[in-house]
Amino acid sequence: MKAAATESELDWVLVLAPFRKDADYIAAFLREHNIQVKAAKVDDHLLEDLTQSPGIIVITHEALNAQVVARVAAHLSDQPDWSEVPIIVLLERSAPIARIRSQLQNSWPGSRLLFHTRPIAPLELVNGIQSNLLVRLRQRQVRDSIERERELRLELNHRVKNILASVTSIFQMTRRGATTVEDLASDFTGRLQALSNVHTAVFEAGGEDVSLSAVVGLTVSPYNRDGVSRIHVRGPDLVVTRDAGTTIALCLHELITNAIKYGALSQSDGHVELAWALTKADGPQFSLTWVEAGGPTVREPSRQGYGTRYVRSALGSLFGKAPQIVFAPTGFQCGVSGPVARISAQNVNS
Incomplete structure (x- = not known):
């Protein structure tokens, strides 16, 4: 069973009732039931109150003048697609309810209109508001779900493009060294399989721990074949958590992709030094460095690309502090360090 929404998750209510x-x-009555509420004046301050985005509007018959209706209509027209603001209208029994309903439905098409006649029992009003606060919460949850889905699609699109860039690079590297079609097909298939192994080992691992050396080896293996090492790797073996291994593999993938597109791996003589180490100063510490050399002269870009942003964010989250990224003229550099405990449950004190 899902837990009930907390008060802080729920929206707030704007009350427009100018009479007495x-x-x-x-x-006051809504506050007694832990509902956040603001009693607004039907004057020039109404626009300011509406810009604070109330979740529900309660409006009495006396407030339904042309100016208020127009201002609420303008507010509703600025709502995003996911938002359908509940508006509870309190009418007198003698009011021409059908006519008012028709007029407001035409004036406020972007709202969820609910009509009550007065006098209304306080608890009935509270129950109606609480129900619509939950409706509003569901709307926001749908919004969050749509935004998250959009982010995932963008991320998937970026990942696919990077994978395709890697496949293209692997093909070009393989083609340059192949002497026959058979050699090309064999070597290219082997390198694609190595790339696939990274996804198999890291993303679909059944356990919670993975060898860092295995993760790194599988990630760089398509670029170190046939006795030619483009990425020189060194470091002690360490068992890391699945999440840490996944993050490191993704970051290496971004660094490799960027090096292929713009850095050391874009030229035949370029190479990369990838190293990690363990120290015991101030408790067990882990450090990892990526240093490129032999590529084109590096200039710091005017705009930070997605790959660099991802590496900064992902490694910063993993190690608790942002990595050091340097656009040195001789080659791009990236380094990060932090407590071993952030990436591994292995005891490295012994």
Whole structure:
């Protein structure tokens, strides 16, 4: 069973009731039931109150003048697609309810209109508001789900493009060294399989731990074949968590892709030094460095690309501090360090 929504998750209510002290009375009663509420004046400050984005609007018959209707309509027209603002209209029994309903439905098409006649039992009003606060919460949850889905699609699109870039690079590297079609097909298939192994080992691992050396080896193996090492790797073996292994593999993939496109691996003589180490200063510490050399002269880009942003964010989250990224003229460099405990449950004190 899902837990009930907490008060902090729910929206707030704007009350427009200019007659006598109706607004203060309604607001006080709602506060007694832990509903966040603001009693607004039907004047020039109404626009400011509406810009604070109330989740629900409660409006009495007396507030339904042309100016208020127009201002609420303008507010509703600015709502995003996911938002359908509940508006509870409190009418007098003698009011021409059908006509008012028709007029407001035409004036406020972007709302969820609910009509009550007065007098209304306070608990009935509270129950109606609470129900619509939950409706509003569901709307926001749908919004969050749509935004998350959009982010995932963008991320998937970026990953696919990077994978295709890697496949293209592997093909070009293989073609340059192949003497026959058979050699080309064999070597290219082997390198694609190595790339596939990274996804198999890291993303579909059944356990919770993975060898860092295995992760790194599988990630760089398509670029170190046939006795030619483009990425020189050194470092002690260490068992890391699945999440840490996944993050490191993704970051290496971004670094390799960028090096292929713009850095050391874009030229035949370029290479990369990839190293990690363990120390015991101030407790067990882990450090990892990526240093490129032999490529084109490096200039810091005017705009940070997605890959660099991802590496900064992912390694920063993994190690608790941002990596050091240097656009040195002789070659791009990236380094990060932090407590071993952030990536591994292995005891490295012994």
